[in-house]
Amino acid sequence: MTDQGKINREGARPASLFERADNAFGLGPLGTGPALPPVPPIPAPPRRPAARQPQPQAQPQAQPTPTPEAPAPPVQPQPQAEAPRAVAFCGPTASIDRDHLRMNSLIVPEDPVSGLLEEFRIVKRELLADARAGDTPLARRILVCSPHPGEGKTYCAINLAIALAAERDLEVLLVDADVVKPNVTEHLGIEAGQRGLMDALADPAVAPESLVIRTDIPGLFVMPAGTANTLDAEYLASAHTGAVLDRLTEGAPNRILIFDTPPALAASPAAELAGHVGQALLVVRADETARAALEDAQQLLSACADIKLLLNATRYSPSGRRFGTYGARGK
Numbered sequence: 001m002t003d004q005g006k007i008n009r010e011g012a013r014p015a016s017l018f019e020r021a022d023n024a025f026g027l028g029p030l031g032t033g034p035a036l037p038p039v040p041p042i043p044a045p046p047r048r049p050a051a052r053q054p055q056p057q058a059q060p061q062a063q064p065t066p067t068p069e070a071p072a073p074p075v076q077p078q079p080q081a082e083a084p085r086a087v088a089f090c091g092p093t094a095s096i097d098r099d100h101l102r103m104n105s106l107i108v109p110e111d112p113v114s115g116l117l118e119e120f121r122i123v124k125r126e127l128l129a130d131a132r133a134g135d136t137p138l139a140r141r142i143l144v145c146s147p148h149p150g151e152g153k154t155y156c157a158i159n160l161a162i163a164l165a166a167e168r169d170l171e172v173l174l175v176d177a178d179v180v181k182p183n184v185t186e187h188l189g190i191e192a193g194q195r196g197l198m199d200a201l202a203d204p205a206v207a208p209e210s211l212v213i214r215t216d217i218p219g220l221f222v223m224p225a226g227t228a229n230t231l232d233a234e235y236l237a238s239a240h241t242g243a244v245l246d247r248l249t250e251g252a253p254n255r256i257l258i259f260d261t262p263p264a265l266a267a268s269p270a271a272e273l274a275g276h277v278g279q280a281l282l283v284v285r286a287d288e289t290a291r292a293a294l295e296d297a298q299q300l301l302s303a304c305a306d307i308k309l310l311l312n313a314t315r316y317s318p319s320g321r322r323f324g325t326y327g328a329r330g331k
Contacts, residue, residue, distance in 0.1 A: 086252035089173070089212040089221050096215050097189025104187050106155070107162045109217055120163040123281075123310065127160075128167070130279055130306060131256065137249035139278035141257045143304065145270045147297035149263050151285040152312040154178070157260035158187055160281075164256055165219035171255040173212060173248065175223045177269055178262045179232045182225035188215075196226030200244050201235040208244045236272040245276050264297040275303035282307055286314040 101108045107117050131140045144160065146153035161174040175197055176184035185192050190213060200208040213222045235241070249255055259277065261270040274280060280301050284294055294309075301307055 084251035086250070086255065087207075087209040087247060089171075089209050089214055091210055091212040091214065091223075092194070093214045093216075094190045094222075096217050096220075100187070100189035104155075106187065107159050109162060109166065116159065117163060120159050124160060124163050124167075126308070127279060127281070128164070128256075134278055135253070136278065137246065137252075138276075140249060140253075140255060141245065141259070141277040141279070143259045143261055143270065143273055143277040143280040143301070144283065145261045145280060145297070145301065146263050146283040146285075147265050147289055147293040149266060151263070151283055151289060153263070153283040154183060154187065154260050156281070156283050156310060156312060157258055158184065161220060161258045162217065164258070165217055167219070169254055171219055171221065171252065173221045173223060173255065173257045175257060175259045176225040177236075177259045177273060179225045179228045179269065180262055180267055182228075184222065184260055185224050188222065190215075190222065190224075192224075194224045194226075196224030197244075198226035198228060198232060198235065200226070201238070201241055202227070202229070202231075204240060204243075208248055212248075233268045233272065236269050241272075242276060264300045265293060271300045271303070274301045277304055278306060280304040280307045281310050283310045283312050285312050 098108050098110070102111075105116075107114070107120065127142055131142075133139070142160075144153050144157040157174065161172050164170060165172040174184060176182045177197060178184075179198055182192075185194070194211075194213070195206075196211050197208075200206050200211055208223070211223055211226070213224070215222060245257070249257060257277075259273055261273055264270040264282075282294070282297060282301065298307055
């Protein structure tokens, strides 16, 4: 056992790795052997330029794969709005006294054709042509008026209504709108005092068609003036008047309304109703009605776009043709 081993056994520090290497390779005691040449430093490898990072190339945007278009759902037919149906006149019935018609020199449907009937045939043709050309409920409403009393407006209104009722498939409603002096029912021989136009205007709950009298003249119906009151003009000027007249004419292309109104220069109903009709027939008496009165009446009826002139009791015809004592021309 070497001394070194003794030292180790006696508790001395153990030899280091270098000491044992020196003993093994004979380089002598630590620090006494030849110095080893210094180890040259290892040169650092040359620096390479940093590699350029490839720029990310723009990727084309993926186009959505076209999908086959779904077939359009079948178009469902829209339900057609149901056309309004005409109300049926459902008031009381009355017989027209033919003798009463003859006594008042009115047209009697069953009598032979007279010059009077031929005159009103001419008048009604022009009115019907304009009513059918307009093809609206308004065009089928005709107001009959005069500037002054005594010029024959009620006489003309009744004869016109009877002449129109003779048309095939035509309903004619003669409305007595002269509340101050209602005499349509009296001229026709119908019982007076029945409810009529003013009752429908005063009470919205009243169905106007229930106040229309059905006569025994085919196609002729009559609505009396009704119960008079102090607010007649206000009722005629109200919006309810339009609703009542619309109910009587809507959905009825074969229905004509004739209004017998008070004289335009004597009372206001004619001017109020002028805005609810499409045609106005202004009756003037030949050789009696002044031009100023005619112009004033025409101005009062200006709410109606179509005013015609009916010359009553004329004794001449510009063409030389005569049917009776009536001539008509449009204005």
